[in-house]
Amino acid sequence: MAVIDVRNLSKSFRVSASDPGFRNALCHFWNRKYRQVDAVKPLSFSIEAGEIVGFLGPNGAGKTTTLKMLAGLIHPSGGEVGVAGHVPFKRQKAFLRKITLVMGNKQQLIWDLPANESFRINGAIYDIPDAELAARIAELAAMLSLDKQLSQPVRKLSLGERMKCELLASLLHRPEVLFLDEPTLGLDVNAQSAVRHFLREYNRKYNATILLTSHYMADITALCKRVLLIHQGSLFYDGALAGIVEKFAPYREVKLEFTETVDRMRVAPFGEVEESLDRSARVIVRREALTSTVEQMLAQLPVADLTITDPPIESIIAELFTQGTVNAPASATKP
Amino acid sequence: MLKKLRILTVTQHALMLAYRAEIYLWVLAHVMPFLMMGVWVTASRSGAGGAGGGGGMAFALTPVDYARYFVCVFIVRQFSTVWMIHEFEWHIVEGRLSYFLLRPMNPLWNYVTAHLGEQLARFPFFIMVLAFFFILYPQARWMPSASAILLGFFTIYVAFALRFALQYCFAMLTFWFERASAIEQLSFLPYVFLSGLLAPLADFPEPARRIAELTPFPYVLSFPAQILMGQITASSPQLYQGFAVIAAWFAGLCLVGQFLWRRGLRRYSGQGA
Amino acid sequence: MGIFPRRILRIMSAFWFTSLAAEMEYRVNFLVAAINSLGQLAGTLFTLNILYRKGYHFAGWSWHEALLVVGLFTLLDGMASTLLSPNLSRIVQHVQNGTLDFILLKPLDPQFQLSTRNMSPWGFPNVVFALVLLVYAGMQVPLPAAAYALGIIPMILSGIILYTLWFAVATTTIWFTKVWNATEVLRSFLEAGKYPMSAYPVAYQFFFTFILPVAFLTTVPAEVMRGQHSAAFILIEAAVALTLFVVTRCFWKFALRSYTSASS
Known part of the structure; x- marks a missing residue:
């Protein structure tokens, strides 16, 4: 009980x-x-x-x-x-x-x-x-x-x-x-x-x-x-x-390192580019499209290394509360 | 300078308005004059009517005059009460005095204007209490002459200055002792006795009255009250005598206060507070 | 001990021991309190003396009988400073600082906790002066020893009346947190008990009997000690005390309900 x-x-x-x-x-x-x-x-x-x-x-x-x-x-x-x-x-x-x-x-x-x-x-x-x-x-x-x-x-x-x-x-x-x-x-x-x-x-x-x-x-x-x-x-x-x-941050950050210099224009189609340097880039990708996007990245770009990270939980919560973007799911759910 | 003081008073008044419930209750907590009024009016009535078989009872005033005297005492207290020591103590303990020291103005004025602002905030309620009293006891109603009012209020503020100076000296002791307000409380005792709060000075036995008149206490309460009710007027020699005594005490207290303030400040800044 | 089970005794001893220990941190206050209460008493006697030396006396009260009333007042005042004031003036703080929550969280009646939590020795000097005055005045009147024994009953009842009045006023702070002065207002009105009721005009007597029962605090016990209509006075006072106690208790419960349904 x-x-x-x-x-x-x-x-x-x-x-x-x-x-x-x-x-x-x-x-x-x-x-x-x-x-x-x-x-x-x-x-x-x-x-x-x-x-x-x-x-x-x-x-x-x-x-x-x-x-x-x-x-x-x-x-x-x-x-x-x-x-x-x-x-x-x-x-x-x-x-x-x-x-x-x-x-x-x-x-x-x-x-x-x-x-x-x-x-x-x-x-x-x-x-x-x-x-x-x-x-x-x-x-x-x-x-x-x-x-x-x-x-x-x-x-x-x-x-x-x-x-x-x-x-x-x-x-x-x-x-x-x-x-x-x-x-x-x-x-x-x-x-x-x-x-x-x-x-x-x-x-x-x-x-x-x-x-x-x-x-x-x-x-x-x-x-x-x-x-x-x-x-x-x-x-x-x-x-x-x-x-x-999972629930409130349907995004992942994909960090790419290249073997050669890659222009920002070549990275842009895959998602929102947060940062683009000569041999590296950070791109925000929607979670549901993550697998297919990564596949395409590996196929089309000269990737040396690729890491996928979650945004930190503190910042998600802080964002949730400050922006009042709490509108998302109206009903509480249990795992 | 005057402009600064006016602005300070206005802001203090606004601040005090936030505490008006407390301030109004504080007015009610000063019913002592009304209690004593009851005792003295009853006593003098029985003396006058001969109910107690006391044709020989020598009361200094008539029942109605006792009532007026104690109303005046109430009024004088409303405008001459000083509480700066508590605030000063708090400012020292919390280290807030430092903020006031940063201003290009003696912190003294902060406390003075706080009192003026508080009196202003209290005024409407004070009038209500006074009006209520005169409705209940219409016989005591009287219209003091314009000169009595003017002179009376002038004297009340002179009395306020004197009490302020006295408490200021005690407050300065906060630099040395943590509980200066406890020491100051002791000065309240002779005040209760000798100021005429419990009985008009005229009713005191002769030696007691003489002693009282040597202290500053009658001049901060009974003296302005007597002026307000018209017992002492511009033509009475007592008036000038009274002002002379007040001036002497005030000058002395200012010197002591200034000395303590300088010394205390040196100690305060020496402690790095 | 039927009424006072062991647990209550243990709680009370813990309460009083700790609050005495806390007060001892500020010893200067004790000295100040002693001088102060002596001064207050002297002021009352001085005024009384001015009146009586003129040949006036409060209707029905000789000089020594009036002293009896002053003595009873001083005794009550001392008890109040020791037992009531340190507790009831703190209710306001509890409401303001939100520490009333801690009291409500304890498995012990909140009114009991609030009323017995503290005691301060500051009232002791008053109690001592009062006893001296009572014995002196009693010998001069003169009163038989039985009068003192009889006087204890109305004094206890006075204590209860004083407590209920004070607690009722302190209770109002649950709604008006800013009114810490309210108990001071009550206290200043209670000063009227310094003199027997016949010292005041009829209107005052009415007010202090039926609206704010100050008359029952000192005048009635003194009447009982003088042996005038003792039984009737005791009965009336007991009825007043009981009524006030019950009313105050209900008032407190009501206030608490509104505290718990409104605080944040």
Whole structure:
């Protein structure tokens, strides 16, 4: 059975619009104008136990809203959600013990005290016996390579150390389902990879389900086999990470090296020429025509070497989101 | 210079408008004069009516005058409250002071105009509160003479300058201590006592009144309030005496403030902040 | 301990231990708070003294009985600074910074968490001054020892009323995140409790009894201690406290629903 099951989940907000100025404030007070914002349009997906799924989309796409609906912080406007056998927004104690939400831009640790003190509080709230708590802290601290940082006031820690402590605090109750909202926000490369490494290990050890959002593609490519792409509140891709290339980049780049000088005019018929030098050229070719084009190239041009590459996934996604060329497939497909 | 100040005030006003809900609530949080008004009006009424059997009770004012006095206290506080130390502390801690130092203008003016902008943003609500009060308590309504209004508001801004100078000196301590605002809070105590916020100075026992008049505190609250209600006019010697005391305190505080500012700045830039 | 299961005790001790430890980082504040509360008390007594030395007295209250009210007010104020203010003034921050989410994610009643999470020792000086004043005033009135025992009941009820008022105002921040001043407004109105209600005009008395029940905070407990209509006063106050508690609880639940259906 799926750990996370989402059917036609949607959320719309009523936003009041007001203009500055005293007179407008008065008018606004009496006569409010609202407009409806559909933050999340009906979306459906399900995630199996132990999966790590990446949740991608530009700012304001509705990722955080969706995560919060899954964590029970926001009441959905429509649709059904089931997480670990519970309805999130009822916020039953049993449900809350099974999940955690880590937000890269917010912190729960007490600023002026060592992280250990915050852990004690979480231990008390989640009803973890002292001995067990100490064992769990030690275990997670070892996985995160934290040690003396735990006894320093949080305000004196670096951003990376603080994030690791946040993770530790959020995982003390051994949640089965982890919602991570930008867990590596603002961290340097080393800290990012440490966090990634930890998440993978935690996932393996406890068969935890992880749904994460991130702006860093490296997080996604390192952790997730499966991704959900969301744009303007609707899901337009759900499938393997590798599948994105297939689906959204129906082009390949063919790199040619010649044995003699080849004029640009001779390369042009095969596709869009990106670059043409004396003895080399780069040509963009449609995927479905790839085999026949390559055959013809080999037959008609003095080819010394030929390589075919995928465009990098980061640039595909970036292009998808910036250009809004998301119109392509309207319905989400599963692999 | 005047043009610069005007533009700064206008932008600060726009900024303050964004916080108007807070500012309005802040007006409401200053109900103290109205509470004390209740106490004093009730007390003086019983004295006058002889209900408590107290023909001998010597209240300095009539019930209506108590009401007017405390309304004036409310008005004066609305235009003379200073909060620059909190902003200054924040600017130092966050290192924002550096931005102001880059401008070819003393950062002091930034804070002054922020206060003026805030008063402007508060004004409509202040008028509403005042109007509401006079509707509830029409007996206290009176029309101060034009000269009382002019002189009163002039004095209020003189009082504002004095309070600003005082807090400025405390704010400069931020260069040395992290929590200068906590120290400044202590100066609020004699203010509550001696400014005439809780009782008009005329009702103080004689020795207490003498001591109070030596401090700057009555001059920032009770003095402008008395001018507004017409108790002190251009012909009373108290007026000139009051201005003389304010001027002396103001000059002294300016010197101290300037000294601390120079010293503090040297320390601030020395730390490479 | 039936009402306080072991888990709650453990949580509370963790909460208070950590917040005391955090406050200790700023020791200067303690000194400032002590001087401040002494000064506030002195200011109240000074004004009271000015009034009473003129031969005036609040209708029905002798000098020492009025001191009793000041003492009760100072006690409540101290308790509020220790237990209420550090918690309830932080609700606004939680809403603004979005850290309310963390509280909602914990398997523990959010109102309980928000109300008990912190405590600060800043109110202690006030409590000490208040107790001194209460004992002194009580001896002068004079009050029998039984009056103090009887007074504890309405004081606890006052504490509950104060808490519910404060929590209700703090709850409104869920809609208006900019109104951090709202609790300050409440606090400044509560200052009216420094003096017995008969110090104020009838209109004020009406307002402070039926609209903002300040009268129940200090005047009623003092009446009970003086032994006037004690039973009736306690019953009325208990009814007020209970009603306010239930209403506030519902209001909070309602606010939370709108938070979870609107926040982003």
